[in-house]
Amino acid sequence: MPLALPVPDLVSLDLLQSVAELGSIRQAAQAHGISQPAASMRLRSLERTVGLELLDRSSGRARLTPSGLAVAQWSDRILDGVRNLVAGAAALRSEGRTQLRIAASMTVAEYLVPVWIDRLRKAEPVLGISLQMGNSTQVAEMVRRRHVEMGFIEGRSTFPDLKGRIVGADNLVVVVAPSHPWARRRQPLSAAMLAVTPLVVREIGSGTREVLETALAKVGLSITPLVELGSTTAIKAAIESGTGAAVLSRLATQGDVENGHLIQVPIKGLDLRRSIRAVWARDRQLSNASKRLLSQIKEM
DSSP, X not given: OOOOSSOOOHHHHHHHHHHHHHSSHHHHXXXXXXXXXXXXXXXXXXXXXXXXXXXXXXXXXXEEOHHHHHHHHHHHHHHHXXXXXXXXXHHHHHXXXXXXXXXXEHXXXXXXXHHHHHHHHHHOTTOEEEEEEEOHHHHHHHHHTTSSSEEEEEESOOOTTXXXXXXXXXXXXXXXXXXXXXXXXXXXXXXXXXXXXXEEEEOTTOHHHHHHHHHHHHTTOOOEXXXXXXXXXXXXXXXXXXXXXXXXXXXXXXXXXXXXXSEEEOBOSOOOEEEEEEEEETTOOOOHHHHHHHHHHHXX
């Protein structure tokens, strides 16, 4: 239904509310960043529009009349609605801004991505960033299905259908609880000893497991799983409780080793190095946001 004209000016209604709250036109004018004469003109125009005397100026200090108080009260809901409209429009504009969708394997997501994002957000405060997590195989599939623009994986496997760039490196290390017999070893473990020992391991598809299996396969050995768990955090908890030994990322265990919750056991005869790689679809042109993220990582 069309509004009956003339319609009160929203800014003037807001000004009237300020007069009611602050007690004078002068203070209301200061709060709105305008001069007192300009504020007076707006209020007189509002009175003409609604056909009511809103302010009692007879005492030399403007006070709201009963009609003015009523109009100020009625305008509360209107002005709140306008504020919600403005905030909602701002949110929609924000959604239309650059949104960077990435995925990362568990270790990378927990120990590296937060640092990368923090640095990128400082340089790009309006950039929206969403992160999904999974093992390396799952991250690669998210990239293929265009659920994310770029993924970060660890391991040695390459995916021929994806482009990639090495952005970091990590080593796997053998860790046990302080109560484990290996915690008191003076000599490094051999690859054969590690292979015959039941280990707490990540699930198939994890970059951590893939590096360990590849390293053992190169010397003609294979792992003996004791328990398979879906995250490094779960494995560390199992190890600390005395379940057994594990081979995990140095990034993920460094703090636990430093505070004595886990013991790193030296090992010889195995190459447990691995790369951390950014991957994206071959037929996809990286957005400026992704390029900036890669640039930020390179500068670290």
